[in-house]
Amino acid sequence: MADTPVIYKPLRGRGSSVIARTRLWEGPDHLLFVTSWPTGEGYRRFFFRDIQALVIRNTSRRMWVNIILFVLAAITVGPILAFSDRGSASLTAAGIVGGFWLLLVLLNSLLGPTCETHIQTAIQTERISSLGRLRTAQKVLARIQPRILAAQSESETATLQPIA
């Protein structure tokens, strides 16, 4: 006998690395953390009744990404200015290249502060890489917190019920 199909709703936030993408989905009684590779999808479930803590920790990733982008801007724009006649064509080229990097810096800054999010249960602590921005993590937390509390108050009531 097969399971009844579970309907999942996507939660905010996406994570990505070189070959994998991650996303958190909300199920009826659990969270599903999906890691997508080109060959398939890996699943990890966190049942609301088992979640002990959600830890959101500020990181300095945004600052470091901005520093790297500024360095890349300097590396690419510098030679154009240094080895050209500084005519309108070279200045335009430097402007386009520099503008591209500055646009990425602006985008990274506007996305807000970065963070690391962990879900802790009795047997594991898992990093949720899709929740890498503080604003997104807080919104997701605000959405799932009532569900976790409701599930845990239900299970507490169930264990405390007297046996007839």
Added chain:
Amino acid sequence: MSVFPAIHRDIGPGAAAEKAVLDSEATCFFHSDKKAAAVCDDCGRFLCALCDVPLAGRHLCPRCVEAGREKKTLTTLETYRTSYPSLAIMVSIVPLILYPLTFLTFITAPIAIFLVIYGWRKPPSLTGRKRRPTMIAALVFAVAQCAGWIAVVFTIYKGVTRG
């Protein structure tokens, strides 16, 4: 940091099966000396508290859990699903992008067609994404590559027979 009441819950030992005392008492299918505490929702066997596996709101026996895991009928136990659309599109496109390896499409295009046919009726992602357009795109690419190879072979054959 948000802490929830589960942090104070003691995991404790697993459920202990109660010993059957009377002959008239229903006993566990797997342990004839233990009192039945539940019925398997799949096969209907009587189960003691030790053999009862509560899973997604149902009570199952260990054998049904194992069978469900092997046959992939219990989605609650699934930890990985092969993504045939991604595989097919990757196999059909990657050799085209890696220019010196383009000749590999002679092998990869039929593989991509096989993956599309084989994966067409396979269950989609657990999250419900079907990705049929990706499958169709992979099929179109692969068929086009096969057609290209047939044209190349035909042209060479014609050249050889003329010569």
